[in-house]
Amino acid sequence: MADNKPIGIFDSGYGGLTVFRSIFKELPDYDYVYIGDTARAPYGNRSFQTIHQYTWECVQWLFKQGCPLVILACNTASAKALRNIQQIDLKNEDPAKRVLGVIxxxxxxxxxxxxxxxxxxxxxxxxxxxxxxxxxxxxxxxxxxxxxxxxxxxxxxxxxxxxxxxxxxxxxxxxxxxxxxxxxxxxxxxxxxxxxxxxxxxxxxxxxxxxxxxxQGDIVAKSLADYLQRHPEMETSISRNKTQQFFTTTDDTADFDHYAELFFSAAVKSSYADINNC
Structure with missing residues (x-):
């Protein structure tokens, strides 16, 4: 993936695939990498600190895959982690990279x-x-x-x-x-x-x-299209090979694929993501 610079899409599990589905329909030419942190889901009842930690670990993993732009396709992560990531973490990581949410x-x-x-x-x-x-x-x-x-x-x-x-x-x-x-x-x-x-x-x-x-799917997709139009420096940095890659933090990828298909409305073939080695 060294030559690829895909758009990263993160969710705590499967739900973000409904947003990814709309994004891919709106912007089919770009490359995408999706990661669902199913090993640690659900996020809904966890603390701000824990959600920030888990989300940032997955965002860093997506950065390692070459993603210059990451979408938090998760309301809980957008609510509890996005602000710290944007205002603190990215400054220490790479100010040129961007993380956007759905709220x-x-x-x-x-x-x-x-x-x-x-x-x-x-x-x-x-x-x-x-x-x-x-x-x-x-x-x-x-x-x-x-x-x-x-x-x-x-x-x-x-x-x-x-x-x-x-x-x-x-x-x-x-x-x-x-x-x-x-x-x-x-x-x-x-x-x-x-x-x-x-x-x-x-x-x-x-x-x-x-x-x-x-x-939210169509709303977020249209907002992303508008964002890329307004930020040509980001838009031109993203690779365009029409590829989709799916990853899960649980090692039972077959189980992930089964449920992911319900959310994505298409067959999904995922791989295991070891975020501990990012």
Missing amino acids: RPTAQVIGNYTQTQEIGVLGTKGTVQSESYKIEIGNFFPGVKVFQQACPLWVPLIENGEYDKPGANYFVKQYLDQVLAQSTNIDTLLLACTHYPLIQQKIMEYLPKNIQVVS
Whole structure:
């Protein structure tokens, strides 16, 4: 990979593949390397310090693969690790390299979706507790009210293949009822976890018709396309061979491939990534 300079995409597990899917559709000519830290997932209930450590280790691994640009396709990592990585770690690593997240580009546009100026945010416990969406949406849309709801059981249901079974219905409805109980004027629900698109249709079954559900993949993909257009020095440094490589931090790559296909909507063939040797 010495001659390649791919775009790196990181997630704590599988969810970031829904974002990668949209990015590849929007920007198919570039090279990509995806790493899922499945050996240490989930990140949602871990501390800021631990999430920063795990995320930075994977980012450094992606740098070792030649990536000049890394996308944190993970809301929890974007909420709890991105700021330190951008403001501290990159200065010591290489100021020319860039790490971007999924929260800011989503916050920049989500206010355009609502008519009532009230939005519900569904995410992991870590993302919700960080208040990142409230802060960022408030910066871009001061008049929009944000109501948050942690959905801690959704990721386990999805990753254990139970999300499309009747037993999941109770937990989907439970969290939706809780967020809608916070305000009767919410007309937009943001899926602030990259796993949640897999249950988007189920979510919509339990919502009034006037409430729209927004996932992040296409938003992040278009934001990345805009970023590369505005930063030609980065855009020209990325190699263009239309390659995709997938890595996981667990040594059971067959298991990763099986679940990854559900998120990526295409067959995945992964390799083991030993991040301890980065």
